[in-house]
Amino acid sequence: MRALIAGSGPTGLILGAALARRGHQVTSVDRDPGPTGDAWIRRGVMQFEHAHGFRPQVPMTLQAEWPAALNTWRKLGAHPVEAPNPAGSRQVVGVLSRRSTFERALRHAAEQQAGLTLRTGHVDGLVVDRGQVTGVRIDGSLVEADLVVDASGRSGRLGRSSAPDSGPDLDGDCGLAYVDRTYRLRPGAEPGPMVSPIAYMADFDGYQCLVFLHEAGHFSVVLVRPTADTALKALRFEAAFETACRAIPALAEWTHPDRAQPTSAVLVGGALRNVYRRQVGTPGLVAVGDSVATTTPTRGRGIAMACMQVIALLGLLDAGSDPATIAEPFGAWCDHHIEPWVADHIAIDGGMVRRWQGDDLDLSRPLTTDLIAAAVEADPRIGQHAGGYFAMTALPETLRPAEPLARAVYQAGWRPAYAPGPTRDELVDAIRVAVPAA
Numbered sequence: 001m002r003a004l005i006a007g008s009g010p011t012g013l014i015l016g017a018a019l020a021r022r023g024h025q026v027t028s029v030d031r032d033p034g035p036t037g038d039a040w041i042r043r044g045v046m047q048f049e050h051a052h053g054f055r056p057q058v059p060m061t062l063q064a065e066w067p068a069a070l071n072t073w074r075k076l077g078a079h080p081v082e083a084p085n086p087a088g089s090r091q092v093v094g095v096l097s098r099r100s101t102f103e104r105a106l107r108h109a110a111e112q113q114a115g116l117t118l119r120t121g122h123v124d125g126l127v128v129d130r131g132q133v134t135g136v137r138i139d140g141s142l143v144e145a146d147l148v149v150d151a152s153g154r155s156g157r158l159g160r161s162s163a164p165d166s167g168p169d170l171d172g173d174c175g176l177a178y179v180d181r182t183y184r185l186r187p188g189a190e191p192g193p194m195v196s197p198i199a200y201m202a203d204f205d206g207y208q209c210l211v212f213l214h215e216a217g218h219f220s221v222v223l224v225r226p227t228a229d230t231a232l233k234a235l236r237f238e239a240a241f242e243t244a245c246r247a248i249p250a251l252a253e254w255t256h257p258d259r260a261q262p263t264s265a266v267l268v269g270g271a272l273r274n275v276y277r278r279q280v281g282t283p284g285l286v287a288v289g290d291s292v293a294t295t296t297p298t299r300g301r302g303i304a305m306a307c308m309q310v311i312a313l314l315g316l317l318d319a320g321s322d323p324a325t326i327a328e329p330f331g332a333w334c335d336h337h338i339e340p341w342v343a344d345h346i347a348i349d350g351g352m353v354r355r356w357q358g359d360d361l362d363l364s365r366p367l368t369t370d371l372i373a374a375a376v377e378a379d380p381r382i383g384q385h386a387g388g389y390f391a392m393t394a395l396p397e398t399l400r401p402a403e404p405l406a407r408a409v410y411q412a413g414w415r416p417a418y419a420p421g422p423t424r425d426e427l428v429d430a431i432r433v434a435v436p437a438a
């Protein structure tokens, strides 16, 4: 089969390499020519420089489908983290790496992959003959293919109408905005406080903080606020960001100048949406990765969801599905296994923003999964339902049976405690002193 993949991001390259390893003739096209030495400006892929956490689905997919890329990633410093599982053995729970290191590893391995051709160019649109996609136009020239894969990311629109009423099937503004900054631990310095083997994550009264540990002592500090909270927008200024880091005890430990030094400016995250798009349905075309679904980044689900999709698509092809009509069974799989994560995020984000703005829980409505899971602290029986949800090995609905337990906890007046640190109002006062004009 001749496969043409639009987009050489993580999804395009992992799928492309896996198809090439099965003997298919694969071309992956990206408008981005790739790195030149240390420099790599990923125009249109703003997340390239932003904090990333890597769930176990990512190394597991590479191990199964493209071990050379996993080896390259490790050689570039990526560090898989293991932890004990309930059965008493150890398992990988994540990988410490910067996103840029991950993409460099994939690009490097792709250049070596037999059967996979990397091409630089802009995919302008599809070529359709009698209702079937037969290729694409790249910078004006025609390239034929038996299967065209749209792996062009969150702005991917291949084959989709631009009519105003033809938007995504699910679409919710996260209501959250964030800024982050990268640092590196000084030689010999230990990481600061963690709440999991790969990250620190805490909710405060009106905002949220995350720290992702990456490879070789690199780490990212992320501050998340409701988009509507314009006073906290000032966190994009370096003086305000650093003031916040001094004021929040856990961040003060992580970023203390004796422990770490900044390696980037403060990076402002772009608009974030929870989006799910069904397959277009034109034979010869299939969409995968972020062009199908995007979710709020704070739970680090994006690349894991892309990997899950790649594995599902390959499974269908391996089982003999016709590539020309593969979007049909694959779309049904995505509707069942991917859409619920987007719907979950829309519900979680909406509730979180309302609570940050001072509302109490609305116990007349179904509890969102984050609230059900949080109540495990008050009722450990909830834990037996939560493991698969946290690991993304079971769908959000698997937490539903624990809802009555969680509801009882909240009805008795229990609420998740905020982490020790300034309230939103105190943080605003502190950063106003640092950046009076903001």
Ligand SMILES: Cc1cc2nc3c(=O)[nH]c(=O)nc-3n(C[C@H](O)[C@H](O)[C@H](O)COP(=O)(O)OP(=O)(O)OC[C@H]3O[C@@H](n4cnc5c(N)ncnc54)[C@H](O)[C@@H]3O)c2cc1C
Pocket (backbone or CB within 6 Å): 006, 007, 008, 009, 010, 011, 012, 029, 030, 031, 032, 043, 044, 045, 046, 047, 050, 051, 052, 053, 054, 055, 121, 122, 123, 124, 151, 152, 153, 154, 156, 269, 270, 288, 289, 290, 291, 297, 298, 299, 300, 301, 302, 303, 304, 306
């Ligand atoms: C701020 C932020 C933080 C995130 N944090 C995490 C995290 O912690 N963990 C996690 O798992 N996920 C995270 N994600 C999600 C993750 O980054 C995405 O899921 C991932 O990038 C999806 O890969 P992709 O290959 O599908 O799309 P992309 O990475 O967007 O790649 C698409 C590629 O297509 C190319 N392209 C687009 N249009 C064309 C065209 N017309 N012609 C040619 N080429 C084209 C682009 O240049 C790009 O290289 C985060 C996302 C954001 C925005």
